[in-house]
Amino acid sequence: MPAGSFPAPKRRSGRGGDALDLLHREHLMHRKVLSDFEELCEGSSKDIATLAVNLRGFLREEYLDHRADEEEMLFPLLRKRCIAEDKIDAVIHKIELGRKTGAEEYAAVIGILVDLISKDRVPLTPEIEMLQRFVDRERRQLIAEDAIILPIARCRLTKAELNQIYISILRRRGFDRLPWGSGC
Secondary structure (H helix, E strand, O other), X not given: OOOOXXXXXXXXXXXXXXXXXXXXXXXXHHHHHHHXXXXXXXXXXXXXXXXXXXXXXXXXXXXXXXXXXXXXXXXHHHHXXXXXXXXXXXXXXXXXHHHHHHHHHHHHHHHHHHHHHHHOOOOOHHHHHHHHHHHHHHHHHHHHHHHHHHHHHHHHOOHHHHHHHHHHHHHHHOHHHOHHHOOO
């Protein structure tokens, strides 16, 4: 998945964009990237260095932007709007704990990718194990986000809040400076 592959927002006539749809489409892109990590671990790609470059680009660009969208906008708004029976604090807390663990893995994964790029080689067994832990943790988080976070957000957040998230997503990626991105 090359860097800069953020799913372009779709405009609907007379309405702002759908922030939750955009986040879900990023989750789909993220799932494809996780499959690419597995391909890297299997050593089945003909061009390991290019695959590693693309994965590093995703992690350094889209991945961090997406996490910031959730951590700075979506999660705080959900905590504000959800009712106790939603138990959203527990779900978000579990995701945040996984992300703290993932921060250490993230640095190691970037290091592995850089080494694979510079030496154009397949990953070694300990590297494969680290990459697989990263993939497994990311998949668990995507499941929680798609099955719990996004549906509850659709029910609990106001149109104004969703539009606020949408505009933030566009701004973070520079889409608000494009002619079709203005006036969200």
